[in-house]
Structures are given as C-alpha cells and as structure tokens.
Amino acid sequence: MRQRTVIVLIALATALASVALVTLVAQSKPAPMLTAMDYVQIKQLVTRYAYALDTGGNNGYDFADLFTPDGQFIDPNAKGREQLAAFGRNPIMGPLNTVHYGMGLALEATPEGAVGRQYVMEFDFNDNVPPLGKRTQWDVVGDKRGDLRKDAGQYKDAYVKTANGWRFKSRQVIRSKSGGGTDPELMAFLKRPVRIKSEPADNVTAKNGALSVWDYMQIEQLVASYGHALDSGFGKGDNGDAYASLYTKDGLAFLNVKGYDALAALAREQPRGPRYVRHYITHHQIDPSPEGATGKAYLSVLDIGEHGKPNTVFLGGHYEDTYVRTPDGWRIKTRNLFPPKKGPQSAETARSGVPPR
Amino acid sequence: MSKSKYVIIATLFAVSAGWALRAQTSKPATLTAADYLELQQLVARYSYAVDMHGGDGSAFAALFTPDGSISTPDRGTLAKGTAQLTTFAAETNKDRSGPAFARHYVTNVVIKPAAGGATGRSYLVTIDGTENGKPTTMLSGGHYDDVYVKTPQGWRIKSRDYVRSEIGPVQ
Numbered sequence: 001m002r003q004r005t006v007i008v009l010i011a012l013a014t015a016l017a018s019v020a021l022v023t024l025v026a027q028s029k030p031a032p033m034l035t036a037m038d039y040v041q042i043k044q045l046v047t048r049y050a051y052a053l054d055t056g057g058n059n060g061y062d063f064a065d066l067f068t069p070d071g072q073f074i075d076p077n078a079k080g081r082e083q084l085a086a087f088g089r090n091p092i093m094g095p096l097n098t099v100h101y102g103m104g105l106a107l108e109a110t111p112e113g114a115v116g117r118q119y120v121m122e123f124d125f126n127d128n129v130p131p132l133g134k135r136t137q138w139d140v141v142g143d144k145r146g147d148l149r150k151d152a153g154q155y156k157d158a159y160v161k162t163a164n165g166w167r168f169k170s171r172q173v174i175r176s177k178s179g180g181g182t183d184p185e186l187m188a189f190l191k192r193p194v195r196i197k198s199e200p201a202d203n204v205t206a207k208n209g210a211l212s213v214w215d216y217m218q219i220e221q222l223v224a225s226y227g228h229a230l231d232s233g234f235g236k237g238d239n240g241d242a243y244a245s246l247y248t249k250d251g252l253a254f255l256n257v258k259g260y261d262a263l264a265a266l267a268r269e270q271p272r273g274p275r276y277v278r279h280y281i282t283h284h285q286i287d288p289s290p291e292g293a294t295g296k297a298y299l300s301v302l303d304i305g306e307h308g309k310p311n312t313v314f315l316g317g318h319y320e321d322t323y324v325r326t327p328d329g330w331r332i333k334t335r336n337l338f339p340p341k342k343g344p345q346s347a348e349t350a351r352s353g354v355p356p357r
Numbered sequence: 358m359s360k361s362k363y364v365i366i367a368t369l370f371a372v373s374a375g376w377a378l379r380a381q382t383s384k385p386a387t388l389t390a391a392d393y394l395e396l397q398q399l400v401a402r403y404s405y406a407v408d409m410h411g412g413d414g415s416a417f418a419a420l421f422t423p424d425g426s427i428s429t430p431d432r433g434t435l436a437k438g439t440a441q442l443t444t445f446a447a448e449t450n451k452d453r454s455g456p457a458f459a460r461h462y463v464t465n466v467v468i469k470p471a472a473g474g475a476t477g478r479s480y481l482v483t484i485d486g487t488e489n490g491k492p493t494t495m496l497s498g499g500h501y502d503d504v505y506v507k508t509p510q511g512w513r514i515k516s517r518d519y520v521r522s523e524i525g526p527v528q
Contacts, residue, residue: 036391103464106401119404119459121484121493141524148493152486154459176459176486183409183456190406190416193511194398198391213390221393227465228478228500235478235502237526275523277480277500282464302482304498304522311495 032109035197036213045166050100050283056093063088067168074172095350096341113160122149125316125340142303146313211288218330227279237274240264248331254356292324316340386470396468399512404461410454414446422513429519477503
C-alpha cells in the first residue's frame with residue numbers, strides 16, 4: 001500500500017513535471033519574425049495588386065501571378081491561376097484605369113509566412129476632365145469629377161514566401177459593416193508588439209542598380225511628402241520651396257515644368273493653406289534602375305468641403321516617376337501624371353501623360 | 358585648497374560639461390530603416406483599432422504610451438492616459454463601429470527622427486461604406502500630427518493631433 005502510494009506520487013510528479021516542461025517549451029518558442037526586407041517585399045507585392053487588377057495586364061495573368069499556384073481570392077471566389085486570371089479581366093480594365101485604392105497595410109509574421117489587412121475604397125473617376133479655360137486652380141476646387149463606388153472595406157490576407165518571392169496565399173474581401181461586437185483575433189493582432197529583424201546593410205544606401213531597405217524607406221518618404229509639400233508646405237502655408245525641394249535641380253514634372261523656379265511657381269498656383277490636404281497618394285511601387293529607381297503611385301485628389309459644401313472626388317490617376325540619389329538624399333528626377341481612363345488605350349495614350357493644366 | 362586649485366577644478370568641470378553637452382547636441386536624432394517600417398505599422402494599426410472600438414477599447418489604448426494623448430487644435434485634449442483613451446475608444450461612435458467597419462483611411466505617412474523618438478504627419482479621409490441603402494460617402498478629411506516614442510514594447514504614439522482640412526489663406 002505504501003509502495004503503491006509512492007509509485008502514484010512519482011507518476012503524478014512526473015506527469016506534472018512534463019506538463020510544466022511542455023508549457024515552458026511552448027512559451028519559450030520565439031514569436032515568428034520577418035526581416036525588414038520581407039516587409040518591403042510584402043508591401044511591394046500588395047502595391048502590385050492594384051496595378052495588376054485595375055490594368056488587367058497580360059490578359060489577367062499579371063493578377064493571377066501575384067498568388068501562389070493554389071492561391072485564392074475570397075468573396076467573390078476564385079482559386080488557382082486560371083480562375084484568378086479570369087477574375088483579372090474586365091472591360092473597364094486598361095493601362096490608365098485606377099479604381100482600387102488601398103491604404104493602411106498592417107502586417108504580422110506567422111509561422112507560415114505573414115498575414116495582413118488593408119483598407120480599400122473604390123473610385124469611379126470621370127474619363128474626361130473639362131479644360132481649365134480662364135478659371136484658376138482655386139476656382140475649380142470642389143468640382144465633382146467622379147464618385148466613390150459602392151464597395152469599401154478591407155482585405156484580409158495571407159502571404160507566403162516562394163522561390164519567386166512573396167505571393168498571396170489568400171486575399172479575402174470584408175465589406176465595411178458596422179456592429180458585430182468585438183473580434184478577439186483582431187484585438188490580439190493589434191496588441192502584439194511589432195518586431196522586425198534588421199541587419200546593418202538595411203541602413204545604408206545600395207549601389208546603383210540595387211535598393212536597400214534604407215533606399216526603399218527614403219523613396220517612400222519622398223513620395224509620402226509630396227502631398228504635404230504641395231498642399232500646405234508641411235504646415236507653413238507657402239508651398240513653393242517645399243515642393244521644388246522634392247526634385248533634383250534639373251527635375252522635370254508633367255512633361256514641361258523643369259527646374260527649381262518653374263517647379264516652385266507651379267506649386268504656388270495650386271490651392272493651399274497651412275491646414276490644407278488634397279493629394280492622397282498610395283500604392284507606391286518602387287523598382288531599382290541603373291540610374292537609381294523608378295516608381296509608380298496612385299493619386300486621388302479629394303476635396304473636403306467646408307462651410308456646408310459637399311466633399312467631392314476631384315481627380316484620380318497615377319504618377320510615373322524616376323528617382324536618383326543626391327548628396328542630400330533621394331530626389332524626384334521626373335514625374336508624369338496619367339489621368340484615369342477606363343478600358344484599353346492606344347499605346348501612345350497609355351504612354352503620354354499630361355502637361356499641367 | 359589654494360585658489361588656483363579651485364580654478365583648475367572649475368575649468369576641468371566646465372570643459373567636461375561642455376564636451377558632454379556638445380556630444381549631445383551635435384549628434385542628430387536618427388531612425389533605422391526598421392524604425393520606419395515599425396512606425397508605419399503602428400500608424401496602420403490605429404485605423405483598425407479606432408474603427409473596431411473593440412468591446413473595451415483596450416486595443417486602441419495599447420497603441421499609445423501610458424501618458425499618450427489625442428487632441429485637436431480647436432477642441433484641445435480629447436483623452437489623455439490609458440484609462441481615458443480606453444473609454445474614448447469604447448464610447449465614441451458606438452453605433453458606427455465594429456471589427457468589419459472601415460472608416461479611417463490614412464496615407465502619405467511622413468516620419469521624421471526627433472529628439473526622444475520620432476514625429477509623423479499623415480493624411481486622413483473618412484469614408485462610410487454603403488449600409489441600409491445609403492451610398493458610400495466621404496465624411497471628412499485632414500491630417501494627423503504625431504509624436505512617437507520607442508518603448509520596451511515597441512513604438513507607441515505619445516500624442517496625436519487631428520487637424521481638419523481648411524483651404525487658404527493665400528500668403
């Protein structure tokens with residue numbers, strides 16, 4: 001009897017110890033982490049999504065190829081390359097079509113790769129913008145040249161790293177809807193600290209032909225500054241110097257505005273103010289080039305109504321840029337605007353851009 | 358001690374203090390590439406937290422330092438400290454919120470190193486998606502002026518000032 005008690009006690013103690021050990025091991029398993037370059041590459045993947053979907057490039061396969069071979073789009077559903085490519089075809093798609101504007105990409109590492117969420121709104125821009133005529137840029141503020149489409153909400157994504165780089169494993173549409181209480185998964189996601197693995201090479205500029213994490217960040221910051229510089233001069237009100245300073249000394253904007261003085265003068269024609277916001281830019285795609293980098297970004301000019309005036313969609317489209325390294329950091333060498341147009345375009349239209357109006 | 362000793366000690370002290378001060382002031386604030394990424398992630402999380410309101414508001418408050426605050430130039434401080442931020446998130450726009458609700462669209466996120474951490478400016482436009490037959494509408498817009506601090510739990514918002522868009526005046 002006494003011996004049996006001892007055996008039971010030993011068994012109990014062993015069981016308890018192993019439970020404790022398993023718990024300890026589970027707890028000490030480090031949270032998955034991604035490198036800074038992983039974050040950059042996932043951000044670039046998500047940016048490419050908008051261009052692939054809105055242009056319908058390569059007969060829908062540009063879109064399909066952002067996914068893994070078994071990747072899926074959820075609500076509406078499409079799974080695998082052929083179904084995804086079919087999803088990426090639509091008569092409104094074309095090289096100048098810009099509809100899906102994503103913002104606020106929140107990412108997190110998982111044991112399988114990464115997960116993310118992104119807000120998305122959709123625009124229906126007018127194809128033809130009336131000429132300015134004798135009016136100033138201030139006179140046309142608030143002109144309605146498009147609408148928000150019905151769908152707005154967020155994407156819920158899973159990404160995996162493949163031999164060809166990061167790809168969508170899945171992207172699910174969650175249309176905006178109020179109510180529904182709380183979401184413990186989202187709560188936990190928001191509360192977990194963001195930890196990113198980094199190495200010294202991330203913090204120095206790369207050689208021409210390549211881009212480091214530092215370069216991506218600085219080019220992103222340059223383009224993120226564009227609206228602040230143009231609309232408010234970063235809160236100073238005068239925007240000329242702030243705007244011209246984004247460019248190289250010989251910088252060229254919109255085909256025919258070249259050099260510091262001309263760029264500053266162009267900015268000073270635009271509506272502005274210390275608290276003014278108007279140019280919302282997103283989907284900043286960045287690629288290395290022999291001279292530095294090239295980039296594209298979606299533009300939406302949104303007029304926030306004052307004194308009871310309605311809010312209006314003023315302009316959309318996309319920019320195409322080149323950037324170079326200078327002693328003062330990255331600068332825009334050229335920027336061209338392509339106003340939005342639905343459907344296929346002639347090669348000339350698709351490549352021409354527009355001068356300032 | 359002779360008077361000259363005092364002079365020597367005082368001089369040594371002044372020189373070393375000067376050195377320390379110069380070392381501090383001549384070293385500009387810097388951010389690493391990973392800091393930029395982590396701060397972008399912090400700014401992105403704000404929208405989800407503010408739109409979810411999430412039951413108790415704790416996910417929103419967790420994005421701020423314990424003494425963090427939100428304000429507007431016209432209304433002053435709206436909430437300061439974890440308790441007030443939690444209540445603010447749980448109580449504001451209760452009927453227009455939820456884990457699937459998307460209203461705060463933020464872009465143009467500019468981050469700059471600053472003494473003690475970083476500052477940020479970003480654009481906000483608020484959009485309400487279609488519900489109950491109402492069309493999707495743009496509600497308002499402006500910009501955020503932020504101060505961030507790096508804590509042992511990662512980057513946090515120390516203060517966020519929301520400034521609604523106003524056109525002009527022309528200088």
